[in-house]
Amino acid sequence: MTPHDDTIVAIATGAGRGAIAIVRLSGPAAYTVARRVATPFPAAPRVVSRGTVHAPDDPSRPIDHALITAFAGPASYTGEDAVEFAVHGGPLLGALVVEACITAGARPAQPGEFTERAVLHGKMDLVQAEAVADLIDARSRAAHRAALRQLDGALSHRLAAMREMLLHVDALLAYDIDFPEEDDAPPSLARVLAACDDALAQVDRLLATLPAAALGRDGALVVLAGPPNAGKSALLNALVGEARVLVSDQPGTTRDAVEVLVDDEPFPLRLVDTAGLRASDDVLERMGIEVSERFVAQAHVVLACAETDAALASTCAAVGARTRGVVIAVRTKSDLHATAHDGAVEHPEQTAQVAVSAVTGDGLAALRAAIRVAMKEQVATPDDDTPVITRARHEAALRRAGDELRAFRAAWAAGALPAPVAATHLRAAVTALESLIGAVDVEDVLERVFRTFCIGK
Ligand SMILES: Nc1nc2c(ncn2[C@@H]2O[C@H](COP(=O)(O)OP(=O)(O)O)[C@@H](O)[C@H]2O)c(=O)[nH]1
Ligand SMILES: [Mg+2]
Secondary structure, three states: OOOOOOOEEEEOOOOOOOOEEEEEEEOOOHHHHHHHHEEOOOOOOOOOEEEEEEEOOEEEEEEEEEEEEEEOOOOOOOOOOEEEEEEEOOOOHHHHHHHHHHHOOOEEOOOOHHHHHHHHOOOOOHHHHHHHHHHHHOOOHHHHHHHHHHHOOHHHHHHHHHHHHHHHHHHHHHHHHHOOOOOOOOOOHHHHHHHHHHHHHHHHHHHOOHHHHHHHHHOEEEEEEOOOOOOHHHHHHHHHOOOOOOOOOOOOOOOOOEEEEEOOOOOOEEEEEOOOOOOOOOHHHHHHHHHHHHHHHHOOEEEEEEOOHHHHHHHHHHHHOOOOOEEEEEEOOOOOOOOOOOOOOOOOOOOEEEEOOOOOOOOHHHHHHHHHHHHHHHOOOOOOOOOOOOOHHHHHHHHHHHHHHHHHHHHHHHOOOOHHHHHHHHHHHHHHHHHHHOOOOHHHHHHHHHOOOOOOO
């Protein structure tokens, strides 16, 4: 682990015009650097005070008024001495403050370096650090919820408890390994197997949260399909609540797929508007139709849209043949056909039917509810007790742990391997869990995790 003997600086807030920009300094020389560029330096840590940020050692060349907060390590985000300057926002001021700090002895921070230092100083573990990035990147309530729980330690505690349990089993084995001839207290075969099965069940439960976590982050794919002019684009706009897609009475207007992420529970929806599913000689339109078919094939839910009952029946049939997702029959423009369609249309049993009007908004709530039901049918929403895992890194480590546990279990149950050999599988499982929280392989893992962060975090 590299010791951090240098002091880093970066703008911590978003780029562009804004009311406030925060510049963050951290490292052993944070106070020294800050004293050179700020007057007066705060009298006490963790108390916000007003001052002037200026050119190094020269209060006669002010940069801005600032609210300045000093944090004495280890009571800071990074665990080091740290100082934050809140100055006015905009493209220039934050950069000028950073420049002054660099002249005064700091160096520009790399992406994620503040959080990396927090991990290295034991302020949080690696999955919590990932949660910080996820919280910043969250585009949906589901992703936000998962990230906050992970930051609060839900996953860390679960992993720590599993690790403890495996170490306990390892200790039972060690007893057997060290005293093979003693017969008064051998590790009970049943006890070891039960603990191993329990750990395996926990690994599987965590892995089972992957699909829900991915949907919470990326959204469920909801594709609008149907003949040109059915009202697909208008319906998407109505679902989104603003005009995002070109609506026109010229058939074939939407030539490639348009995608909009709309937040919803339990998952956000990736609404995709497509070109109509008809045969076409127009090359551009033909390409659009091929794109639609690809989206339809991958969809979790297809909204089969058509204006008349006959068109709706054939659209549902065509779409049903092209997707494994749930098909919802959507009779569009119900304001124009309010009374004409009392009779139920023949659909496969599992197909829900909803009549909607993009003009009056009738049926939109029912459609949203039908989409929710369709999603619940397809993906188990994790119970509140199980933290979700969110990254390929988590999945890989848990699969490794699971494989090692299965190998251990097979060896142990069959008595095929001597206990010391079986125990190596157990320790490999423990190591996999430790790599997940960043307790081993630190350099390598940190590098991969933190370089995807934004600068200043
Ligand atoms: N009255 C009424 N007209 C609609 C409705 N939805 C769409 N339209 C009209 O139908 C035409 C085709 O709509 P559009 O959304 O572009 O169809 P798309 O080709 O399926 O995307 C446009 O003239 C829309 O204004 C609706 O709910 N009610
Ligand atoms: Mg369209």
